[in-house]
Amino acid sequence: MSNVLVVGGTRGLGAALVHRYAKQKNTTVYVTSRKEAPKDFPSNVKWITGVDLTQPTCAKTIVSQLSGVELSLVYITAGIFKLESFEKPDWDTEVATYLTSAIAPTFIISALCNNGNLIKKADPPTKIILLSSEAGSLALQQAGGGGNYAHHASKSALNMVGTQLRYDLEPHGIAIGMVHPSFMRTEMTKGVGFDVAWDENDALTPEQAADLVSSWTDDEFGMDKTGQFWAPRGTRDIGSWKDVTGKDHIKGAVQLPW
Numbered sequence: 001m002s003n004v005l006v007v008g009g010t011r012g013l014g015a016a017l018v019h020r021y022a023k024q025k026n027t028t029v030y031v032t033s034r035k036e037a038p039k040d041f042p043s044n045v046k047w048i049t050g051v052d053l054t055q056p057t058c059a060k061t062i063v064s065q066l067s068g069v070e071l072s073l074v075y076i077t078a079g080i081f082k083l084e085s086f087e088k089p090d091w092d093t094e095v096a097t098y099l100t101s102a103i104a105p106t107f108i109i110s111a112l113c114n115n116g117n118l119i120k121k122a123d124p125p126t127k128i129i130l131l132s133s134e135a136g137s138l139a140l141q142q143a144g145g146g147g148n149y150a151h152h153a154s155k156s157a158l159n160m161v162g163t164q165l166r167y168d169l170e171p172h173g174i175a176i177g178m179v180h181p182s183f184m185r186t187e188m189t190k191g192v193g194f195d196v197a198w199d200e201n202d203a204l205t206p207e208q209a210a211d212l213v214s215s216w217t218d219d220e221f222g223m224d225k226t227g228q229f230w231a232p233r234g235t236r237d238i239g240s241w242k243d244v245t246g247k248d249h250i251k252g253a254v255q256l257p258w
């Protein structure tokens with residue numbers, strides 16, 4: 001029997017991960033949503049509602065509904081992407097984006113650990129995956145850009161958060177990884193007009209990305225990779241890859257530069 005938690009599972013990649021794990025025998029999937037539990041999910045999924053990662057109560061709300069539950073896998077998928085320009089940076093967007101992507105995860109993981117929800121020193125280890133982005137890689141942003149400060153920088157901050165949490169979780173035998181899930185055909189990219197590039201950049205459906213991310217997490221990720229930043233799909237969807245690294249695209253899981 002294993003318990004999986006997906007933080008931000010109403011749509012997109014999070015929802016696809018929920019559907020995937022809910023099909024597994026002997027697995028219970030706990031999922032957070034900001035509002036009421038959405039329809040069209042399997043009845044065996046357990047919803048934790050009222051979890052808004054911009055609110056300081058988010059971690060408490062999660063653990064209050066996980067009393068006695070031992071998790072072996074946690075995905076934090078919630079994220080925000082709103083376009084920003086140099087001419088018009090947006091204060092409220094910046095605050096909400098950093099809170100959701102880079103601040104709330106620390107509080108959630110700390111609360112889960114302190115509340116006894118993360119199984120310690122298991123074999124294979126309990127795994128935590130923070131959904132980051134290649135957009136948060138300082139190295140991969142050296143081929144041009146500008147704007148979108150909050151989205152990109154909050155993912156860089158998330159990568160540093162994961163780097164620090166790695167040292168806090170290591171003594172408990174818990175592995176944490178940062179993952180770029182690929183460019184995806186979701187409301188996030190449609191909302192910023194990137195759907196025009198879905199075909200050209202071979203964007204994946206959330207289901208395809210969930211298959212790749214979950215297979216890599218289940219089969220390849222462990223203590224030997226804790227604190228690292230990976231792209232399970234490879235580099236096909238990373239536009240700056242060739243310019244920045246001088247290498248051809250890599251097919252299959254690749255460790256990304258910070």
Ligand SMILES: NC(=O)c1ccc[n+]([C@@H]2O[C@H](COP(=O)([O-])OP(=O)(O)OC[C@H]3O[C@@H](n4cnc5c(N)ncnc54)[C@H](OP(=O)(O)O)[C@@H]3O)[C@@H](O)[C@H]2O)c1
Pocket residue numbers: 007008009010011012013014033034035051052053054076077078079080100131132133134180181182183184185186187188189206
């Ligand atoms: N799409 C891509 O191409 C791409 C590429 C690289 C990385 N990523 C990362 O992968 C993750 C999933 O992306 P996606 O495309 O599946 O996103 P999405 O379709 O926009 O879904 C975002 C999810 O985050 C939740 N969320 C947003 N703000 C929240 C908040 N303040 N509190 C709690 N939940 C919140 C949403 O819940 P509601 O339904 O309540 O809004 C929704 O479940 C994100 O972290 C994203 O940054 C995506």
